[in-house]
Amino acid sequence: MNSLGQQPTESELRDIIHEVDLDNTGTIDFQEFLALMAPRDQQYRDIDRELRDAFNVFDKDKTGTIDATELRLVMKALGENLTDEQIEEMIKEADKDGNGTIDFEEFKAIMQL
Template sequence: MLRLGHERSTVAREAEGMVREADCDGDGFIDLDEFMRAVSEGGAGVDEEEELREAFRVFDADRNGYISAEEVRRVLAGLGRRCSLKECRLMIRGVDRNGDGVVDFEEFKAMMMMNSLRAL
């Protein structure tokens, strides 16, 4: 049980760090422009694929290779955002290309790349 609690706090710290890094105006939230900037800039000298995998792992709490609506809700809650499970399912549906109800890494990557292109 301690280990599970430790993993949750690690995920929360990672998510908070990601928000702090991307939050250019310091309001504690990431707006669309800040998100797009963070995705398009990536890290200097850091492999983009690995950056995407790290971001994916923040959401994939059970490490099964998929992001569920429940996992999206947990991350958003950790960031102080209240979101219903129904709303999270709608978010998943918008990214879920194969219709299995979850987001795999390739779907996540495609979404992030598409958002990056839209920012240009």
């Protein structure tokens, strides 16, 4: 659960096991685990879809990346008149691979801070 961004306490884990342990074995089998995770999985897919939609607003030329020109256009449309230096700093902060653009994974990382 930690790898999914969940950090339940021991007490919360006991409550979760009690809630989904339909056969009262004191453990969660695979089917019970799937029933537990299905709502969370849908929640993550919805967030991912929303982030993809937001990314596509920025990615004007549909190349799969956001460059400084695209970022400037969207920020201006939002009423933000940023300097070239501010735009470059925003790109630099998100651009983890150093290629001068922001891909979807980099966008997701910066948006989920």
